[in-house]
Amino acid sequence: MDIVFSEASVSFAGRPALHPLSLRLFERRIGIIGLNGSGKTTFARLINGLLRPTIGQVTVGGLDTVKDEAAVRGRAGFIFQNPQHQMILPVLSEDIAFGLKNRRLSKEEISARTDAVLERFRITHLAGRRIHELSGGETQLAAIASVLVTGPDVLILDEPTNQLDLKNRRLIEETIAGLPEQAIVITHDLPLLDGFDRVLLFHEGRLEADAAPQEAVRTYRRIVGC
Amino acid sequence: MLTGLDIAGDTPLHRASARLKLILLFLAAVALFLVHSPWALAAAAIIAVGLYASTGIAPGEAVRRVRFVLFTVLLVAVANYIFHSLDDALAVLFRLGALVLLAAAVTATTTISAFMDEITRLLRPLERFGFVRAADVSLAVGLVLRFVPEILARYGDIREAHRARGLRVRPLGVLVPLIILTLKDADTIAMAIDARAFRRQ
Amino acid sequence: MSTRDLVLVALFAAIIVALGLVPPFTLGFIPVPITAQSLGVMLAGCILGARRGAAAVLLVLLLVVIGLPVLSGGRGGLAVFVGPTAGYLAGWVAGAFVTGLIAERLVRETQPELAQFLGFLAAAIVGGIGVVYLFGIAWLSYSSGKAFMEIAMASLIFIPGDLIKAFIAMLAGRAVLAGYPLLPART
Numbered sequence: 001m002d003i004v005f006s007e008a009s010v011s012f013a014g015r016p017a018l019h020p021l022s023l024r025l026f027e028r029r030i031g032i033i034g035l036n037g038s039g040k041t042t043f044a045r046l047i048n049g050l051l052r053p054t055i056g057q058v059t060v061g062g063l064d065t066v067k068d069e070a071a072v073r074g075r076a077g078f079i080f081q082n083p084q085h086q087m088i089l090p091v092l093s094e095d096i097a098f099g100l101k102n103r104r105l106s107k108e109e110i111s112a113r114t115d116a117v118l119e120r121f122r123i124t125h126l127a128g129r130r131i132h133e134l135s136g137g138e139t140q141l142a143a144i145a146s147v148l149v150t151g152p153d154v155l156i157l158d159e160p161t162n163q164l165d166l167k168n169r170r171l172i173e174e175t176i177a178g179l180p181e182q183a184i185v186i187t188h189d190l191p192l193l194d195g196f197d198r199v200l201l202f203h204e205g206r207l208e209a210d211a212a213p214q215e216a217v218r219t220y221r222r223i224v225g226c
Numbered sequence: 227m228l229t230g231l232d233i234a235g236d237t238p239l240h241r242a243s244a245r246l247k248l249i250l251l252f253l254a255a256v257a258l259f260l261v262h263s264p265w266a267l268a269a270a271a272i273i274a275v276g277l278y279a280s281t282g283i284a285p286g287e288a289v290r291r292v293r294f295v296l297f298t299v300l301l302v303a304v305a306n307y308i309f310h311s312l313d314d315a316l317a318v319l320f321r322l323g324a325l326v327l328l329a330a331a332v333t334a335t336t337t338i339s340a341f342m343d344e345i346t347r348l349l350r351p352l353e354r355f356g357f358v359r360a361a362d363v364s365l366a367v368g369l370v371l372r373f374v375p376e377i378l379a380r381y382g383d384i385r386e387a388h389r390a391r392g393l394r395v396r397p398l399g400v401l402v403p404l405i406i407l408t409l410k411d412a413d414t415i416a417m418a419i420d421a422r423a424f425r426r427q
Numbered sequence: 428m429s430t431r432d433l434v435l436v437a438l439f440a441a442i443i444v445a446l447g448l449v450p451p452f453t454l455g456f457i458p459v460p461i462t463a464q465s466l467g468v469m470l471a472g473c474i475l476g477a478r479r480g481a482a483a484v485l486l487v488l489l490l491v492v493i494g495l496p497v498l499s500g501g502r503g504g505l506a507v508f509v510g511p512t513a514g515y516l517a518g519w520v521a522g523a524f525v526t527g528l529i530a531e532r533l534v535r536e537t538q539p540e541l542a543q544f545l546g547f548l549a550a551a552i553v554g555g556i557g558v559v560y561l562f563g564i565a566w567l568s569y570s571s572g573k574a575f576m577e578i579a580m581a582s583l584i585f586i587p588g589d590l591i592k593a594f595i596a597m598l599a600g601r602a603v604l605a606g607y608p609l610l611p612a613r614t
């Protein structure tokens with residue numbers, strides 16, 4: 001899926017969070033790195049229309065994120081920095097089915113798709129569990145499942161391994177590596193980027209590097225000075 | 227923790243549709259207020275006890291559920307006895323008592339999803355005028371159930387934070403951060419709902 | 428209603444439900460414990476305003492109707508809507524609305540603190556007590572047979588406790604306004 005930024009920029013109350021940026025993303029695995037507050041989340045939110053560019057334009061598969069907001073949301077799935085916040089209904093299976101509501105699907109179709117995605121991520125045993133009782137790793141898997149059930153073409157993950165222990169970090173890394181979908185991953189977990197096609201480095205709201213993983217990480221270390 | 231008050235079973239009341247039960251409850255309420263004879267009302271109360279018992283609810287649970295409301299009914303009846311007559315007191319006692327038990331019987335035999343289906347159907351005419359969307363109502367119900375445990379956990383955290391800092395736990399000191407911290411999540415949650423394109427036009 | 432409004436309504440309803448589940452507050456200077464749930468009704472109007480505040484309370488009552496034990500003391504189900512005190516529950520919705528209406532008119536973020544306090548206090552007393560009792564006593568009188576006058580008078584013994592709640596709602600409403608303003612202004 002082609003994601004195209006055309007001179008897109010974002011300011012909050014006149015303060016620039018993302019300076020004008022033009023680029024085209026089409027690779028299967030794209031990483032985004034940078035310090036806290038460097039504009040990574042702002043950049044990612046532009047892609048599925050959760051945020052509108054203050055100036056400029058962003059398109060996903062040829063659709064404008066402002067004009068075709070609803071269609072873009074269907075194509076670009078988003079996993080929040082705190083996945084706990086994106087689980088909306090009390091029980092996991094209900095929450096996964098939630099994304100399929102209002103789409104003119106039959107009840108049977110909804111439950112079949114829900115079961116399939118639970119199976120895909122091997123979390124069928126969690127189907128009836130309450131959201132607030134899931135562990136960090138389980139919540140992250142559940143959030144990914146709840147977004148992928150709607151069949152987006154590209155998945156954006158905002159710091160998916162951020163709050164996880166070593167074991168769950170590995171689990172999510174493997175899950176991401178195995179996704180057939182295109183994925184854009186914001187992360188501070190630099191080893192995760194091995195094998196990625198392209199890595200963007202943000203610094204103070206500017207795209208500071210756009211390169212292969214090793215080179216982008218090298219630039220990152222040089223800028224930060226450690 | 228927040229589980230419904232319906233009791234699993236297959237009694238005639240369980241099999242009756244939610245709509246039928248609600249209509250009958252409404253008609254019973256109107257009828258009970260039209261009748262004034264204590265004897266007729268006593269008969270109604272006996273029937274109501276029978277219906278409530280027919281739901282298969284355990285006796286202890288049956289009493290626990292209605293005791294508070296029945297206590298207020300009793301207070302009202304006693305006031306009628308003191309200031310008026312025994313007949314007036316009995317009429318009120320049996321009328322309201324019967325009504326409370328009938329309502330409890332409907333609640334005990336109707337699942338939450340059956341109620342929600344009925345409410346969705348009732349909202350459909352309003353939906354046509356653009357007042358409220360049925361899908362939004364069920365989403366809101368789900369959101370409440372989702373966030374009550376989280377708010378309770380936060381309540382515990384705030385109290386603990388007070389104690390950790392050696393502060394006395396006062397109602398305001400808990401209430402204000404609880405409300406602000408909870409409502410501040412609204413933006414993220416709204417964004418999560420929009421991200422999943424639930425409220426598409 | 429925007430998605431954000433819908434979420435605010437649901438979150439506030441969840442707060443009101445949670446307030447029914449936590450142990451009652453005790454204040455140093457009065458001996459009676461205060462249940463926080465009816466305080467939540469005043470707060471809904473003071474914090475969210477008329478429309479969203481009333482919607483939050485209505486949502487709580489909807490949960491009660493469908494059989495969830497979300498009223499304080501674990502009460503719920505249709506039985507509470509046919510008892511003698513059912514009118515107070517209906518009064519909650521109207522009360523939150525009127526509280527919000529008054530708060531929206533009287534309180535501004537830019538006002539001095541004292542004016543905000545007085546605005547919230549007036550809103551909580553008129554909406555959260557006056558309107559709630561109007562509905563409560565109306566049904567109490569209708570449903571309770573011949574002794575309605577005496578019973579209506581007796582119900583007034585709860586007013587002092589409710590005045591304390593209005594006072595807490597005033598303090599909390601103003602503190603939330605300072606920390607996270609949501610109240611729409613109305614002229």
Ligand SMILES: Nc1ncnc2c1ncn2[C@@H]1O[C@H](COP(=O)(O)OP(=O)(O)O)[C@@H](O)[C@H]1O
Pocket residue numbers: 012017034035036037038039040041042043
């Ligand atoms: N909703 C917002 N309102 C105001 N400022 C914001 C908002 N979101 C982000 N910012 C600001 O924009 C900058 C970039 O933030 P963000 O994209 O979240 O950074 P990152 O995800 O890289 O940590 C920060 O300075 C942040 O404070």
Ligand SMILES: [Mg+2]
Pocket residue numbers: 040041042081158
């Ligand atoms: Mg971020």
